[in-house]
Amino acid sequence: MRYQAILFDLGNTLLEYQLHGHWKAFLRQRLEQVYELVCGGADGKRVAPSVFVEQAEEVIGGEHARGLMHSGVSWHLADRLAEVMRRLGMDCDDAHIARVMEAAYQPVRDSTRPYPDTVGTLERLTADGFKMAIISNTPYDGPGYLSLGDLVKWGIDGYFAVTLFSGDLPWRKPHPEFMWEAARRLAVDREVCVVVGNDLASDIGGANAAGMVSVWVDRDRTAGPEPWATAQPDVTVETLTQAVDYIQSLSV
Numbered sequence: 232m233r234y235q236a237i238l239f240d241l242g243n244t245l246l247e248y249q250l251h252g253h254w255k256a257f258l259r260q261r262l263e264q265v266y267e268l269v270c271g272g273a274d275g276k277r278v279a280p281s282v283f284v285e286q287a288e289e290v291i292g293g294e295h296a297r298g299l300m301h302s303g304v305s306w307h308l309a310d311r312l313a314e315v316m317r318r319l320g321m322d323c324d325d326a327h328i329a330r331v332m333e334a335a336y337q338p339v340r341d342s343t344r345p346y347p348d349t350v351g352t353l354e355r356l357t358a359d360g361f362k363m364a365i366i367s368n369t370p371y372d373g374p375g376y377l378s379l380g381d382l383v384k385w386g387i388d389g390y391f392a393v394t395l396f397s398g399d400l401p402w403r404k405p406h407p408e409f410m411w412e413a414a415r416r417l418a419v420d421r422e423v424c425v426v427v428g429n430d431l432a433s434d435i436g437g438a439n440a441a442g443m444v445s446v447w448v449d450r451d452r453t454a455g456p457e458p459w460a461t462a463q464p465d466v467t468v469e470t471l472t473q474a475v476d477y478i479q480s481l482s483v
Contacts, residue, residue: 233482234444236419237356238410239391240428241367244448245349245471246381249342254370255292261335262287269312269331270321278319287315291371303406305397308332308373329374336377339370345385352471353390359479364393364413366426368403368433375399393417404430405437405462425481427474436462444481446474 242248262284270277278286290296291311299306312328356363369378375396382388393416397403400412414421425444428434438445439462447464448471468474 233423234361234425234478235423236362236364236414236417236425237478238364238366238413238424238426238438238443240404240426240430240434241365241378241381242429243450244427244429244434245353245365245387246343246345246385248339249344257338258292258371259284259288261338262291265331265335268334269316269323278321283315283319286318287312290315290318296371300403303403303409305372305400305403307398308369308371311371332373333377336370336373340377340381340384343381343384345387346471348471349385350387352475353387355475356478357390361478362417362419363391364395364417365391366395366404366409366413366437367397369396369398372398372403404428404433405440407437407441410437410441410443425478427471427478431462431464435464439463446477448474 239245263280266280266283270283291308296306296311309325309328309332312331316322353363365382367378369375375394375398378396378398379388379394382391382394388394393413395409395413395416397409400409402409404410410424410426411421414424421442425446426434426438426441427446427448429448429450431447435445435447445462445464447467448469449467450469452469466477468477
């Protein structure tokens with residue numbers, strides 16, 4: 232079979248996000264830092280910083296949010312913040328919430344960098360005529376334009392005909408609709424798509440659910456899959472260069 236499209240995860244697949252594994256601590260720190268921005272632009276009662284942080288942590292990263300995440304449902308960050316404000320008896324408009332999201336996200340962007348073989352990988356696949364898409368779960372389902380800015384920052388946005396982010400969709404990976412939507416927008420059949428990602432549960436699990444070939448980029452050379460993850464990749468590689476070698480071998 233001639234494969235036609237590559238669906239790439241973004242974070243820690245194409246770009247390294249150095250906050251990976253530290254999101255809980257990052258959330259608390261950023262909530263503390265944006266407190267004045269949030270409360271300074273809101274109508275209604277002003278709450279203590281500790282109350283704001285506690286409530287916001289519970290809503291944005293708490294049990295309900297995690298349950299939706301694992302079920303493949305997206306809960307957009309703007310809606311999470313609006314729920315925080317509702318619980319605290321405060322109100323602010325969409326423009327103010329957007330400013331808060333942008334301020335909170337900036338340290339994430341500052342932490343990114345491409346892997347040594349990222350650009351070379353995209354160049355090889357482009358030369359081979361593959362269509363390419365980004366399929367990314369954004370932090371706390373933040374708006375896609377923030378993550379798209381990471382691609383723009385490193386000058387790799389032009390390689391992708393389609394960019395899909397959980398903050399703009401009803402789903403998160405591993406929901407198969409996420410992958411199928413990418414195929415629809417690329418105007419290709421799902422059977423000719425290959426998913427490349429670093430997360431066994433969301434990327435490989437999503438590819439399995441969508442009926443697509445999967446390439447697991449396991450840079451840490453993990454001894455094996457996480458005990459709770461049941462997804463099985465078609466191949467495991469340690470670099471993007473190896474991923475391209477495998478993809479090219481599929482069409483020989």
